[in-house]
Amino acid sequence: MPDIYQVHHTQLGTIRVRPLETVLEASLRLGLNVPFSCRGGSCHTCMMQSTGSPVPARAQRGLTQVQKDLGLFLPCVCYPEADMRVAPKGSATQASATLAAGPSLKQLDTQATGHRRSEVPSPPQDPSLWAELGHGKRVRQVLDAFYAKVFADALLAPYFHNTTPDHVAGKQYAFLYKSMTGDDVYFGDNPLNAHHWMVISDALFDHRQHLMIETLEQHGLSDDQIRRWTAFEEPYRPDIVKEQAGHRQNQGRVEMRQEGFAEEVLAVGSMCDHCGAEIEAGVTVLYHQRLGTISCAACRPQALHAEQG
Numbered sequence: 593m594p595d596i597y598q599v600h601h602t603q604l605g606t607i608r609v610r611p612l613e614t615v616l617e618a619s620l621r622l623g624l625n626v627p628f629s630c631r632g633g634s635c636h637t638c639m640m641q642s643t644g645s646p647v648p649a650r651a652q653r654g655l656t657q658v659q660k661d662l663g664l665f666l667p668c669v670c671y672p673e674a675d676m677r678v679a680p681k682g683s684a685t686q687a688s689a690t691l692a693a694g695p696s697l698k699q700l701d702t703q704a705t706g707h708r709r710s711e712v713p714s715p716p717q718d719p720s721l722w723a724e725l726g727h728g729k730r731v732r733q734v735l736d737a738f739y740a741k742v743f744a745d746a747l748l749a750p751y752f753h754n755t756t757p758d759h760v761a762g763k764q765y766a767f768l769y770k771s772m773t774g775d776d777v778y779f780g781d782n783p784l785n786a787h788h789w790m791v792i793s794d795a796l797f798d799h800r801q802h803l804m805i806e807t808l809e810q811h812g813l814s815d816d817q818i819r820r821w822t823a824f825e826e827p828y829r830p831d832i833v834k835e836q837a838g839h840r841q842n843q844g845r846v847e848m849r850q851e852g853f854a855e856e857v858l859a860v861g862s863m864c865d866h867c868g869a870e871i872e873a874g875v876t877v878l879y880h881q882r883l884g885t886i887s888c889a890a891c892r893p894q895a896l897h898a899e900q901g
Contacts, residue, residue, distance in 0.1 A: 597672040602643070602679040615640070615667035615676075626667070629791035632750020633669045637791045640667050645676040668750075715771070715823045722772040730811060731768055735761040738807040747799060751790055759868055771824045790832070797833050801825070853878050853896065866891035 599607040599615055604626070609618040616638055619626040628638040633654060642663035651670035652660045664681060725731050739757040742748045752760060769775060801822065808818045857876050864871060865885040871877060878887040878895060887895040 598675045600677045609672050615670045630750035631668045631753050633666050634747050634750050635791045638668050639664055639681045640678045641681050643677045643679050646674055648673050717774045718820055719773045721820045732765050734807055734811050735764050741803050792833055794833050853880055864888035864891055
């Protein structure tokens with residue numbers, strides 16, 4: 593068995609895939625512009641088409657039989673078992689009509705509705721809800737339980753690559769703290785920028801909300817408290833639900849580049865996505881232009897090293 597398999601892509605050229613590396617990981621390591629979102633086989637954004645070469649069974653898990661017959665596969669979960677010849681989805685055959693039924697997402701519709709950002713304002717602050725929930729104590733308990741479910745969920749977990757439940761729960765706690773009370777304690781991206789690279793359907797957003805409501809009920813929140821809590825999440829649906837990756841927005845400008853790193857002076861405080869350290873406004877940080885992750889000075893070397901493979 594060779595140590596490295598060759599994946600010959602009709603547009604990207606030859607991709608050398610290392611042992612224990614997926615086709616997507618190898619493509620990104622080489623700096624190739626490959627569309628992707630969840631990295632775990634849920635969203636189908638990165639789908640490619642094999643042009644006659646064998647496809648590992650795992651790389652077609654969740655696809656319809658018609659899609660399998662066309663040689664479609666998911667490079668994000670494809671560990672080659674032989675050299676492959678591949679092409680962008682739909683380029684090898686006229687597959688678009690056959691795919692009209694859409695990919696399956698374990699009975700969820702993966703086709704997003706393509707929302708435009710609504711002008712619905714953020715909900716008014718609700719400091720009384722924060723107080724009712726033990727001045728944040730029960731909020732953190734809910735979030736810890738919720739993200740334990742998220743990281744165990746086959747559909748949601750792939751969107752939290754290279755992070756931990758505690759880190760994500762901490763960010764959401766700060767977001768809700770600021771939203772409910774008005775205190776300036778949140779140092780992360782707004783929902784549009786935080787999710788700009790993710791391809792998420794209405795059905796998947798609903799799935800996430802179902803898990804949240806289930807968790808809120810398990811922690812004894814009343815129907816009224818649940819309604820008030822979710823009122824801080826639902827208005828951001830148009831920022832999150834989309835059928836293709838969007839762009840980060842900075843001071844009203846659209847950042848057109850999507851790959852690689854750049855430096856940015858923070859207009860507002862934030863936190864490092866690697867170590868969780870607070871970063872004050874006015875500090876120059878390294879950020880990934882597609883994922884929107886921010887690296888403090890201490891974590892900058894490891895971020896660059898991880899990108900270079």
